[in-house]
Amino acid sequence: MCKVSEMKLLTLFLAVWILMPASHGKTPSPEADTIFVSGNAYTGATPARAEAIAVRRDRIAAVGTNAEIQKLKGKNTRVVDLGGRFVMPGFNDAHLHLASGGLAKLRVDLVGTKSLQEMKSRIAEHARATAPGEWITGRGWDHTLWAEQKLPFRQDIDAVTGGRPALFVRVDGHIGVANSAALKAAKIGRDTPDPPGGKIDRDDTGEPTGIVRETALAAVQGKVPAPSPAQRRRGIELALAEAAQWGVTSLQDNSQWADFLVYEELAREGKLTARISEWLPFEAPLPTLQNHRSR
Secondary structure, X not given: OEEOOHHHHHHHHHHHHOOOOOOEXXXXXXXXOEEEEOOXXXXXXXXXXXXXXXXXXXXXXXXXXXXXXXXXXXOOOEEEEOOOOEEOOOEXXXXXXXXXXXXXXXXXXXXXXXXXXXXXXXXXXXXXXXXXXOOXXXXXXXXXXXXXXXXXXXXXXXXXXXXXXXXXXXXXXXXXXXXXXXXXXXXXXXXXXXXXXXXXXXXOOOOEEEEEEEHXXXXXXXXXXXXXXXXXXXXXXXXXXHHHHOOXXXXXXXXXXXXXXXXXXXXXXXXXXXXXXXXXXXXXXXXXXXXXXXO
């Protein structure tokens, strides 16, 4: 019989509990894959609490007393002692963008920075682990929370990015600050006109300050390379880990097709820790939808 930490236990059990209603006191066969004993489990049924749970594959097979559930133990059954810990069904998130949230974890988190210097410090730390020429991106700064309340300029970002192109979006998502390399990549210079629906801030000499607004921001964002398959997977793994940490075991997701392929890959490897219902873009061409439906 094995003991597990509270966090590992909660994550493991929540991942299976929500999948099937509890069956109190029943002893279906064949043997269970895993048995959880000596717990305090909320069932959502009658009776409301159970002492033990049996799991077969990815379904709850039965809940009941230790004695009842031990009857499902076979020679290959793993037994986990809950040690009296409370267990409950997993939560469902009805609307999220899992992959986007995961990719955000790979970028510079600027939420809560209290000064330009703190913003630069976070960027510099990230830059040290970034390959030369690779874009650095992030989001969340808000200059109105800083004592000086001044917008950052491209020269501020140039000082800590080592020539790598960089773009950092403000907390509201409507403006961003790009460094000199990013402006060059987007072909934004002294003579570049403001795009329709956007604005390129300029200093007294007419040179761009690095602040780009609305469609001008979108023009720079369009130059940021798409995440590599490895980056996409790493981000999704981080997002799934956070979901499990908070007990989210099923979700309705709006992500890209490339992200769905990562979910498939994780499922094949037995590493997908949540049930995902994926949104499909119904305005896509019919052959595309048919191909997606067949997966």
